[in-house]
Amino acid sequence: MDNVIFSSWNGKIVDNRKGKTSKAPKRADITLPKLPEEEKPLALMGWNGLVVMNPEADIVSLTLRYLKEIRKLSCGECSVCMIGIDRLLDIIGEMAKGEGSKADIAEMKAIIKQVCVNSKCGFGQSALFPVLDSIKFYKSDFLALIKGEKKLEDKDYSCTVTAPCMEACPAGLDIPGYIELIKNNKFKESLDLICENCILPGVVGRVCTHPCEDACVRKDIDEPVSIRLLKRAAADDDLQHGGGSLNGPQKEREERIAIIGAGPAGLAAAYNLRLMGYGVTIFESLPHAGGMAAVGIPEYRLPRDILNHEIDLIKRIGVELKVNTKVEKLSLKDLKKKGYNAVFVAVGAHIGIKIGAEGEDKGYEGFVDGVEFLRDLNLGKKVQPQKKVIVIGGGNTALDCARSCVRIGFDDVEIIYRRSRVEMPASDEEIEEAEKEGVKFNYLMTPVKILAKDGKVTGAECIKMKLGKPDESGRRRPVPIKGSEFTIDTDLIIPAIGQRSELPVIPDKEKIEITKWGTIKVDPITYMTDVEGVFAGGDCVTGPAIVIDALNTGNKVAKSIDCYLQGGSLARGITFEGVDLKKQMGRGFTVKAPAQGVGFLDVKERVGSFEEVEGGYTSMEAMSEAQRCLRCYRVVVWEKAI
Ligand code: SF4
Ligand code: SF4
Numbered sequence: 001m002d003n004v005i006f007s008s009w010n011g012k013i014v015d016n017r018k019g020k021t022s023k024a025p026k027r028a029d030i031t032l033p034k035l036p037e038e039e040k041p042l043a044l045m046g047w048n049g050l051v052v053m054n055p056e057a058d059i060v061s062l063t064l065r066y067l068k069e070i071r072k073l074s075c076g077e078c079s080v081c082m083i084g085i086d087r088l089l090d091i092i093g094e095m096a097k098g099e100g101s102k103a104d105i106a107e108m109k110a111i112i113k114q115v116c117v118n119s120k121c122g123f124g125q126s127a128l129f130p131v132l133d134s135i136k137f138y139k140s141d142f143l144a145l146i147k148g149e150k151k152l153e154d155k156d157y158s159c160t161v162t163a164p165c166m167e168a169c170p171a172g173l174d175i176p177g178y179i180e181l182i183k184n185n186k187f188k189e190s191l192d193l194i195c196e197n198c199i200l201p202g203v204v205g206r207v208c209t210h211p212c213e214d215a216c217v218r219k220d221i222d223e224p225v226s227i228r229l230l231k232r233a234a235a236d237d238d239l240q241h242g243g244g245s246l247n248g249p250q251k252e253r254e255e256r257i258a259i260i261g262a263g264p265a266g267l268a269a270a271y272n273l274r275l276m277g278y279g280v281t282i283f284e285s286l287p288h289a290g291g292m293a294a295v296g297i298p299e300y301r302l303p304r305d306i307l308n309h310e311i312d313l314i315k316r317i318g319v320e321l322k323v324n325t326k327v328e329k330l331s332l333k334d335l336k337k338k339g340y341n342a343v344f345v346a347v348g349a350h351i352g353i354k355i356g357a358e359g360e361d362k363g364y365e366g367f368v369d370g371v372e373f374l375r376d377l378n379l380g381k382k383v384q385p386q387k388k389v390i391v392i393g394g395g396n397t398a399l400d401c402a403r404s405c406v407r408i409g410f411d412d413v414e415i416i417y418r419r420s421r422v423e424m425p426a427s428d429e430e431i432e433e434a435e436k437e438g439v440k441f442n443y444l445m446t447p448v449k450i451l452a453k454d455g456k457v458t459g460a461e462c463i464k465m466k467l468g469k470p471d472e473s474g475r476r477r478p479v480p481i482k483g484s485e486f487t488i489d490t491d492l493i494i495p496a497i498g499q500r501s502e503l504p505v506i507p508d509k510e511k512i513e514i515t516k517w518g519t520i521k522v523d524p525i526t527y528m529t530d531v532e533g534v535f536a537g538g539d540c541v542t543g544p545a546i547v548i549d550a551l552n553t554g555n556k557v558a559k560s561i562d563c564y565l566q567g568g569s570l571a572r573g574i575t576f577e578g579v580d581l582k583k584q585m586g587r588g589f590t591v592k593a594p595a596q597g598v599g600f601l602d603v604k605e606r607v608g609s610f611e612e613v614e615g616g617y618t619s620m621e622a623m624s625e626a627q628r629c630l631r632c633y634r635v636v637v638w639e640k641a642i
Pocket of ligand 1: 163165176215216217629630631633
């Protein structure tokens with residue numbers, strides 16, 4: 001965006017119009033939302049200013065359109081915002097009819113100031129600042145409208161609405177929207193809004209690592225809004241009222257889609273494609289659908305009735321699910337013969353990665369990979385408690401294994417991690433709960449040799465580590481300390497340092513490119529592989545990711561398959577990379593209020609039981625927590641040349 005003619009973005013005025021002297025900003029000076037270049041944008045008006053790129057832009061009409069868009073988001077709770085925007089719209093309408101006067105401009109400025117000062121939420125306090133800029137810096141255009149020298153025109157516009165939390169959520173959920181519905185006791189409506197992009201709300205409301213909360217504006221005031229728990233509250237409320245149902249397709253289509261893998265990515269794609277009217281069959285090798293949510297997460301974090309209920313709802317709209325059905329060979333030709341028009345490979349990542357210790361391939365009794373351990377446990381296999389177990393790794397899978405061992409009844413459960421606590425990828429909540437349950441953490445060490453006697457594990461030879469320079473992940477690299485080897489005695493070793501996929505065999509002629517990491521290569525926009533009609537996504541493309549990432553991929557793949565079958569292309573929208581979404585021109589006074597807490601199962605009751613540990617909100621608690629949201633909506637409207 002080198003050709004900025006005028007900008008008030010972030011309150012910094014750059015004015016390169018005729019007769020003005022300020023210099024054009026360099027790219028480094030101004031980071032704007034990135035608009036789709038093919039639309040040849042002329043000007044944009046957003047929460048943090050007005051930016052004009054082309055002298056042909058019609059600023060008065062853009063202002064009118066911007067006001068119409070923000071009017072949709074004014075909730076009316078504090079009246080001043082809604083009434084103020086309505087009056088501004090009326091004034092511009094009167095100007096266009098020849099009923100305006102110069103005094104209207106002064107009135108507009110006064111209204112904007114009143115709304116910014118007296119609105120209750122972040123949206124009302126900031127949304128009108130760019131309108132003030134347009135009146136101030138493009139006053140002559142408003143005067144021309146008043147004099148009848150200019151007309152209002154409905155140009156071609158695009159609009160997007162986001163928020164700091166929405167941009168941080170991998171699926172871009174309308175977080176302020178669903179929170180506001182909860183605030184107004186509209187739990188079902190809130191759930192419907194969540195389900196538009198997150199078809200497993202009760203699951204995600206329990207297990208999401210909630211990057212949205214790190215981005216929450218409220219975090220800088222007191223504590224972030226409990227976005228995840230509010231999502232869970234919407235799902236739990238629905239279940240308490242009978243469990244509802246999902247809307248099915250409006251029309252049926254002839255084409256059929258095969259989905260390989262019933263994990264979150266496969267389920268999300270299946271739901272969306274079915275909603276579009278396609279016939280959908282999911283082939284799942286395990287006895288249950290849900291992928292890692294079913295076999296990789298223990299029940300004390302995700303009760304199975306929650307997952308099963310949400311899968312049932314998807315099945316009820318007509319998605320066919322074939323469990324215990326492993327697709328050994330992937331051949332589009334064969335699938336086409338069976339009547340499928342497209343395939344989505346979403347097999348997940350269910351194979352543990354080697355730790356690189358001598359003896360790990362010997363098949364010793366007492367050496368069990370973490371994903372396999374959790375899968376067996378979740379599929380009902382009984383594990384006999386022993387004296388001691390060591391779990392290798394620092395992610396949530398390692399924590400899940402360790403905390404499960406506490407429940408099974410091991411006397412001594414220890415985690416070995418090669419870096420320090422700071423670099424541990426597991427969430428703080430998980431680490432804190434594990435510590436409460438008695439799990440011991442050993443940092444800066446790693447096993448180099450598995451020790452065994454008569455084919456059974458007896459211990460591990462470990463080496464101490466120190467932290468070196470950061471690696472490509474940004475975390476400091478662990479470096480072994482020579483001569484620091486020592487031995488730990490143990491009955492069971494569970495390595496849990498990561499997962500990879502087990503891909504179906506692909507016949508030669510239909511070659512799908514596999515990356516050096518063993519993942520499937522796809523087009524980053526369409527998710528199509530090198531073989532036409534074969535799409536892939538989820539953990540088998542990205543490597544292990546969180547549930548909401550997989551759901552987001554499933555949503556996108558469904559759109560892409562629809563475009564492939566019906567013709568059409570996927571729209572590339574606006575992006576906000578490098579834009580500080582927390583920054584806004586106005587922020588009023590917010591009364592501090594800590595987040596509403598939830599209860600946890602007593603630590604003593606956790607041993608020997610897989611009962612859910614974290615409690616949820618009551619309706620009243622959820623409504624009270626929802627009050628804390630500041631509605632930090634960020635609206636951007638831009639005029640397009642095409
Ligand atoms: S206060 Fe509400 S809208 Fe603002 S970032 Fe937090 S959750 Fe999102
Ligand atoms: S899915 Fe996760 S990241 Fe998205 S809003 Fe919910 S808790 Fe936040």
